[in-house]
Amino acid sequence: MAARAHVADRLAALVARRESQVVLGLDPDPERLWPKAARHGGAGEALDADAAPAAHAAAAVLDHCRAVIDAVAPAVVAVKPQVACFERLGAPGWAALGAVADHARSAGLFVLADGKRGDIDVTATAYAQGFFVGGAVAGLDADALTVNPYMGLDTLRSFAAVARDADAGLFALVRTSNPGAADVMDEPLARGGTVWERVAELVAELGDERRGPESGLADVGAVLGATQPEHLARARELLPHAIFLLPGVGAQGGRVEDLEPAFAPHRAAGLVTASRSIVRAHEQAGASPADAARAEAERLRAAAWALG
Amino acid sequence: MAARAHVADRLAALVARRESQVVLGLDPDPERLWPKAARHGGAGEALDADAAPAAHAAAAVLDHCRAVIDAVAPAVVAVKPQVACFERLGAPGWAALGAVADHARSAGLFVLADGKRGDIDVTATAYAQGFFVGGAVAGLDADALTVNPYMGLDTLRSFAAVARDADAGLFALVRTSNPGAADVMDEPLARGGTVWERVAELVAELGDERRGPESGLADVGAVLGATQPEHLARARELLPHAIFLLPGVGAQGGRVEDLEPAFAPHRAAGLVTASRSIVRAHEQAGASPADAARAEAERLRAAAWALG
Numbered sequence: 367m368a369a370r371a372h373v374a375d376r377l378a379a380l381v382a383r384r385e386s387q388v389v390l391g392l393d394p395d396p397e398r399l400w401p402k403a404a405r406h407g408g409a410g411e412a413l414d415a416d417a418a419p420a421a422h423a424a425a426a427v428l429d430h431c432r433a434v435i436d437a438v439a440p441a442v443v444a445v446k447p448q449v450a451c452f453e454r455l456g457a458p459g460w461a462a463l464g465a466v467a468d469h470a471r472s473a474g475l476f477v478l479a480d481g482k483r484g485d486i487d488v489t490a491t492a493y494a495q496g497f498f499v500g501g502a503v504a505g506l507d508a509d510a511l512t513v514n515p516y517m518g519l520d521t522l523r524s525f526a527a528v529a530r531d532a533d534a535g536l537f538a539l540v541r542t543s544n545p546g547a548a549d550v551m552d553e554p555l556a557r558g559g560t561v562w563e564r565v566a567e568l569v570a571e572l573g574d575e576r577r578g579p580e581s582g583l584a585d586v587g588a589v590l591g592a593t594q595p596e597h598l599a600r601a602r603e604l605l606p607h608a609i610f611l612l613p614g615v616g617a618q619g620g621r622v623e624d625l626e627p628a629f630a631p632h633r634a635a636g637l638v639t640a641s642r643s644i645v646r647a648h649e650q651a652g653a654s655p656a657d658a659a660r661a662e663a664e665r666l667r668a669a670a671w672a673l674g
Numbered sequence: 675m676a677a678r679a680h681v682a683d684r685l686a687a688l689v690a691r692r693e694s695q696v697v698l699g700l701d702p703d704p705e706r707l708w709p710k711a712a713r714h715g716g717a718g719e720a721l722d723a724d725a726a727p728a729a730h731a732a733a734a735v736l737d738h739c740r741a742v743i744d745a746v747a748p749a750v751v752a753v754k755p756q757v758a759c760f761e762r763l764g765a766p767g768w769a770a771l772g773a774v775a776d777h778a779r780s781a782g783l784f785v786l787a788d789g790k791r792g793d794i795d796v797t798a799t800a801y802a803q804g805f806f807v808g809g810a811v812a813g814l815d816a817d818a819l820t821v822n823p824y825m826g827l828d829t830l831r832s833f834a835a836v837a838r839d840a841d842a843g844l845f846a847l848v849r850t851s852n853p854g855a856a857d858v859m860d861e862p863l864a865r866g867g868t869v870w871e872r873v874a875e876l877v878a879e880l881g882d883e884r885r886g887p888e889s890g891l892a893d894v895g896a897v898l899g900a901t902q903p904e905h906l907a908r909a910r911e912l913l914p915h916a917i918f919l920l921p922g923v924g925a926q927g928g929r930v931e932d933l934e935p936a937f938a939p940h941r942a943a944g945l946v947t948a949s950r951s952i953v954r955a956h957e958q959a960g961a962s963p964a965d966a967a968r969a970e971a972e973r974l975r976a977a978a979w980a981l982g
Binding site: 393395396418419420448451453454456457458459460461464483484485486488489492495496504505506515516517518519520521523539542543546547549550551554555556557561564565568 | 794851852855859863
């Protein structure tokens with residue numbers, strides 16, 4: 367692959383330059399797009415009236431995502447497209463995901479594909495080829511992909527092998543913010559600790575194999591729900607060099623002030639993800655969608671940056 | 675949704691009619707397709723020379739999958755397309771997956787989408803809408819989807835809600851067959867048992883909510899690696915009404931003779947998945963790919979059916 371810098375070093379440089387640790391989550395719901403995109407009067411390609419509903423929806427979703435990216439790009443370092451929201455639109459949705467990633471890159475942003483994929487050896491490799499680059503056909507060229515660790519470290523290694531060839535990274539689910547997270551992740555183990563703490567150890571083992579020479583941060587990070595701040599300090603002990611991807615701020619109730627342990631090793635060691643609180647800010651604020659989103663993203667950027 | 679019978683009852687009827695519990699795994703690797711498909715001289719749509727590599731690969735993959743389905747359909751009850759192998763081809767791959775599902779249905783087969791998806795509430799719903807039917811746009815209309823339980827029961831419930839509206843089902847990962855499965859799934863819990871046994875209890879709880887009135891089988895099954903037969907009897911205790919999806923027979927070393935506990939509650943309570951051992955049978959047998967695949971699928975069908 368083309369030699370580019372270690373993914374964590376690239377991210378750290380971007381965080382420093384933009385003074386931002388905010389990630390824009392893109393979870394487009396065709397029923398709740400910004401008005402211009404919903405009418406499909408935006409910059410997207412015109413579709414004839416016979417096009418399939420999925421093609422119309424995908425075109426509207428693409429317009430919406432481009433408009434949101436254009437509004438908030440200066441305040442954020444990355445987009446996190448929720449793959450499910452594109453996948454449900456079938457082939458046109460998948461094409462829209464690629465176009466959204468291109469648009470984010472052209473705005474200078476990282477692309478963190480939130481796919482939560484998990485599978486064994488050759489299948490993990492196939493998924494990774496779809497999201498990174500290096501396979502027989504062009505992948506999404508994401509900077510990172512979220513992965514599910516339930517099937518074990520060897521499955522994460524298969525993803526990491528493809529990611530590393532592309533100088534990209536992974537974020538493994540460690541402890542999420544949904545109520546049911548307690549069912550499996552919080553189970554106490556006979557050896558001590560919980561399932562998620564064991565997973566954190568596995569993620570640390572993998573990530574420590576390849577840390578950025580400048581930032582010292584690992585290329586395998588952890589997804590940690592921001593709604594459970596008591597977990598962050600413990601996770602930081604287990605994962606001293608990992609970048610934490612922190613969903614749940616805003617609409618899900620997490621407070622940016624509680625995220626300080628995430629940033630302890632490095633300013634780029636915590637990425638604050640917000641989606642609905644940015645994209646739907648106008649529903650509270652009364653301003654235009656773009657102005658309200660920009661203001662909310664900037665508010666979040668300043669609040670996180672003030673933590674260190 | 676259109677009222678069709680409970681997914682387990684539909685499957686049980688199909689198993690009885692075909693006297694088969696065999697599932698054809700479709701994991702197409704563009705580098706290892708059957709010769710005619712690889713040359714793209716088959717029934718697929720002709721592509722011009724300017725088409726993108728992914729479109730060529732997707733067309734060849736579709737030809738291959740159609741040929742394999744045509745060869746082995748009489749001996750099997752379902753196809754299990756590995757979503758990763760289509761997803762890595764981007765939008766054309768996703769379109770090919772839909773066409774493969776259509777072809778399998780027209781051959782009278784169930785479609786078990788092996789996507790191992792897992793996510794929270796609205797995101798789980800979005801994934802489920804892509805694989806089932808009932809969303810704003812046409813989904814894949816699969817009969818079942820494999821899902822990952824790491825994030826907890828509430829995440830599985832979100833998938834189940836969409837599946838149930840479509841009279842479709844789920845297979846949750848319980849204990850897989852890869853070496854790394856021990857890392858998380860086999861961890862002993864402080865309360866007794868292992869992580870995978872705890873997951874089995876959660877899957878049983880969900881599946882027992884909706885059992886087929888004729889078969890008595892649940893609409894949420896379990897993925898259990900066939901390479902670890904010692905787990906099957908224990909899993910059957912914890913999941914008395916679940917259909918087990920059993921990958922790993924053949925190329926991965928699992929023996930069909932060891933699968934008897936799977937079939938204890940019902941002939942349709944165990945589905946034996948084979949992929950490479952069928953699709954690549956000609957590499958051992960010397961016959962044509964179609965003849966060798968048909969013979970191997972029929973051998974596997976008879977061996978499993980003889981167990982009860």
